[in-house]
Amino acid sequence: MKIKATLSRIRKDWVIYLMLLPAIAYFVIFNIVPLIGMKLAFQDYRIIGDNQWVGLKHFKVLFSSPAFFDVLKNTIIISTMKMIFIFPIPIILSLMINEVRVGPFRKYVQSVVYLPHFLSWVVIAGVWISFLNPADGGINVIRNFFQMPSVDFITSKEHIRWVLVFSEMWRTAGWDSILYLAAIMKISPSLYEAARIDGASSLQQMRYITLPELAGTIVTVFILNLGFFMNAGFDQVFNLINDSVISVIDILDTYVYRIGILNGQYAYATAASLFKGVIGVVLILGTHFISKKISGKGVW
Template structure:
């Protein structure tokens, strides 16, 4: 396809491209442009005067810091829990929504499940604090009704990661199911008709028709989620953390925030964030090529 044909196609869809401009501007300003600032990891930053090139000095300090090992471990554990335990839930939820025959009821369930996605983590944390309060929370009242003692899950080191997992699932299950539900809605009705004529039951239709159509979006989203495995949820952790459990949920992002913005160690914090970004790139590329090799499907 020559350049003239491409330009004609762009011009014919100029309204759509114009609508896309704000998204492109946002991506460039907040995701592409900051990459240039990553060079600060190799310089000794000075507010006044020129920055001095120090090579891998801050990376050596980073890997020799005992706290960073703990932070990295927390990040991988929390991210792995979210990746492998939450990932199947939106798929199952989309399959269940598709089974509803009452259209109004299905739309009501969709709207209700989407709402948490639009709430900030400040609001969500407030809701969960009330929900899991050791004195008046619904969870502890239910446990006491069953004969168990009340427990403060938000200050318990063994429970806090599961609280993060549950609150993330509650927030994302409805929104993440949109892609899978859209793929299900795109299945040709003729396939269902042919299956019914052959005597297939609902389980066979789901396993032989619906799930194969979800294969590509499942692979694509899984690969992208693997690429974000080093992002364990800065906003969520900041709102749920406290002195009692901070050692179990202190992640790379909170570490970078505390070291860089709070303590002013900009070069050291940039080195930590660059390390996190490089690991993410390696993971997403590795997952993509492994998937292409084994299944011929990848992220692109």
């Protein structure tokens, strides 16, 4: 019966499902089909002839490599910083946008905060490198105005991780707030009307109505974000990395790129990539079941 009901729904809304096909094709081609190649992590790659099965050889080499643990540490530190400092920003931004009552101004604010999402990291890296330039960058011009010395943030091991955090925040906060704004729009206006009649202020309405209603969305997004915890942002790091700071922002993805694409160690790079993927799956499942036990809410 469920299959018949599903087929009936597809026939009824076939145009909508047709629109999903490009997205489905993208994920199948670039996310599911490549999983077949993960078996290379357990083989020695041969350009000519069949690959040789070697079991856990590459994983043993991987876990005995000091370089691997250095990039693993960098990945965890950068991802943790992004999770702590970036994750709450779209929530706060959506609450602030929701409080803007002037229609044209609200649309202007939304357009401004959404725009960075559509820029590539090549462009964004160029913008931030210019903005943080020690000679005439905006930040250092302000520092010099207050008699503070210039800082080359892009080549500073002390500051570069914060550059990653703030540039990621600038690019994604506005776009990610759309999901929370959509969830806010679903909240019944009668709840706010009742609260206003009882004398609740805007802040109290936000605290006792909006945030509790957003809890399910926040939990779901948090769990899904944990699944990408080990990514740490390849495009961003690749465009901002340099020899001065490689020791503190070299992450798993750039490590895999370097040993796999540049050095030709395809099997070893696949093992490192598989390790990252397994950790992501474990984080999603673990967080989901813990959240289910504590709050009753999870991804499914």
